[in-house]
Amino acid sequence: MTEETRNRALIVRGRYDLTVPERALIERGLLLAxxxxxxxxxxxxxxxxxxLMPAGTFMMGSPENEPDRxxxxxLHQVxxxxxxxxxxxxxxQGQWKKVMGGxxxxxxxxxxxxVEQVSWDDVQDFIERLNRQEGTVKYRLPTEAEWEYACRAGSTTAYCFGDDSGGLGEYAWYGDNSxxxxHPVGQKKPNAWGLYDMHGNVWEWVNDRYEDYSSGSVTDPESSSKGSDRVIRGGGWRYYAWSCRSAVRYNGPPDVRVNVLGFRLLSLSSHREIKSEVVTNEQVTSEKLKITSEKLKKLIRLGEEKGFITYDDLNDMLPSDVVSSDQIDDIIMFFIKKNIDIIDPDERETLIVNKxxxxxxxxxxxxxxxxxxxVLDTRTNLMWAGEDNKFGINWADAESYCKNYRGGGYSDWRMPTLDELEELYKSENYENVIQITGWFVWASETRGxxxxxxxxxxxxxxxYHQSNDSNGRALPVRSAK
Incomplete structure (x- = not known):
């Protein structure tokens, strides 16, 4: 167990949830096969x-002889x-509504x-909510380098399909055909890696701040903290063909909302989901999985019985085939989320007193x-979302938002009744823990x-009429078990 691994575990303490499948994977010995x-x-x-986008190296930017450069x-190697x-x-828009409501x-x-007319800041809110609802931290915007790498899909030409803009209409909605x-997503041809609309339809926010490229070779580049404008990529429905080239860069303030600008998501991969080409192709046998599973179960039982485990326990009982830092980090995060602390041996007495x-x-x-x-209301034993959806929303979308909410990893969220909302209001101190941003909150009762x-x-x-979407909010609730 390295000091670096311990430090990473401390950084995520109390912040990140594992999904139910992730937890099950760990409890069953990671089930790598x-x-x-x-x-x-x-x-x-x-x-x-x-x-899946494979790891690799490519030339980012454009050669000096590319038209309209x-x-x-x-041009530099990444x-x-x-x-x-x-x-x-x-x-x-349907996916946006599932998370945000409006x-x-x-x-x-x-x-x-x-979806368009969403700012970079709006997108960060969407991503935070999606991660929380799914109980993960894997979704984010791609970096500018990741976006161009995925757009090119192995190509070195102006567009993912070649240098001739005459073929753009087969891959993109842009000024000449929009x-x-x-237009609905996914109607044009995908690039070689199966991605649609990387050229055209709407511009796409990426994670980076706008700044000049490095002239040398770089690995996994991210922008510095200088400046405020964020990069947008891909071209859009009202723009010329040259604006849709793979290398074109635009930028805008993080709070701007325009009808030519949207986004797509990146999802982090892990040892549980992908097999790096660098890793050996040795097959994981069922016997090896069984041994790994039993050792991890024993370690988990020990932690549950004591309320903590020591680093010595972890080193002594960790299966020998669990060697990568990613695997060890995931096991540490699993214990942290179960509130089983991992401590140095001489901290045991303090931990028992101050659990x-x-x-x-x-x-x-x-x-x-x-x-x-x-947030749990101990008077009513109702669990509430810690905040509403933050946007004006009609009743049907509010009901859908509540049912699809996945805060805390629970799947039984619903729309509250009028009586439940009134009881929450009567507590007087609800506003210290629950954020309500609109004039009113929709309730489940209907009348015509x-x-x-x-x-x-x-x-x-x-x-109000159920179509009213100006000032209402959705606030999910569930009955705590």
């Missing part, structure tokens, strides 16, 4: 496909050292249209706030085409 080698997977909340496209998964399409887009009428609107309360971040009279974004609502600023009830 079943979880490695996946070329694609689907995000369960978004119903979005992700495909811009001065900020300095190495992407780790595989990752890229969403096959831009995030759609739909800020200009062009509507089909949930498969790309009819000045966005922390499970998962809590704060208490405020009747409320317990947890590190997974949920109207639905019930509750005002938290004065405790009143009212009825």
């Amino acid at each position: 079943d979880s490695l080698g996946k070329k694609e997977y689907a995000c369960p909340i978004l119903n979005a496909r992700f495909v 811009c001065v900020d496209e300095t 190495t992407i050292s780790k595989p990752f998964y890229m969403q096959t399409t831009e995030v759609t 739909n800020p887009s200009c062009f509507k009428g089909d949930d498969n249209l790309p 009819e000045d609107v966005t 922390p309360t499970t998962g809590e971040t704060s208490r405020d009279r009747d409320f317990i706030a947890y590190n997974n974004g949920t 085409s109207d639905a019930a609502s509750f005002y938290f600023y004065d405790g009143s009830r009212d009825w």
Whole structure:
């Protein structure tokens, strides 16, 4: 166990949740044979496909003789050292609504249209909520280098398919064929790695701040903390063909919202999901898996019985085939999330006296706030989301948002009743732990085409047409077991 590994474990303490499948993988000895080698997977909340992008080296930017080249496209060698998964399409309006509730887009009428009019800051909020709902930390925006690497898909030409812009209409919606609107994602040809609309439809936010490229070779580059504008890539529905080239870079303030700008997600890979080509092809035998599983189960039982394990326990009992830092980190995170501390042997007596309360971040009279974004009302035994959806939303979308919410890893969230909302309001100190941003919160009761609502600023009830999406919010609730 290295000091670096211990430090990484301390950084994530209390912050990150493992998904139910991840926890099961660890409890069953990681089940490497079943979880490695996946070329694609689907995000369960978004119903979005992700495909594996292999590690590799490519030339980022454009050669000086490329037509319509811009001065900020300095050609340089970039190495992407780790595989990752890229969403096959831009995030759609339907996917946005599943996480955020409302739909800020200009062009509507089909949930498969790309979401637009979302700022870089909005996207960060979306990603945070998605990660929390799925109980993971793997989703983020791609870096600029990861985006161009995925767009090129092994090509060195101006576009993923070649240098002739005459073929762009087969791969992209842009100024010559879009009819000045966005189009449902995935209708054009994909690139060689199975990604759609990397050219055109909407520009895509990436993670980096805008700055000049390095002129030398780099590995896994990320922008510095200088400047504020963020990079956008890919071209859009109202732009010329040259703007859709693989190397083109634009930028904008992180709070700007325009109808030509959306995004797609990257998902981090891990030893549980991919098999690096660098790793040996030795087969994992069933007997080896059985031995690994039994040793890990024994270690887990020890931790559950004592409430902690020592680093000596971990070193003595860790299976011999669990050797990579990623594997060790995942095991440490598993223990942390079960509130089983990993300590030095001479800290045992202190830990037994001062064992922390499970998962809590704060208490405020009747409320317990947890590190997974949920809040328990001990008077009613109801668990609430720690914040509403933050956008104006109609009743049907609010109901869907509540049902699809996955805070804390639970799947039984629902829309609250009027009485439940009123009881929450009566507590007086709810606002210290639950953030409500709108005029009212939708309730589950309906009356014809109207639905019930509750005002938290004065405790009143009212009825609005279910299509009202201006000031209402969704606040998920569940019955705590």
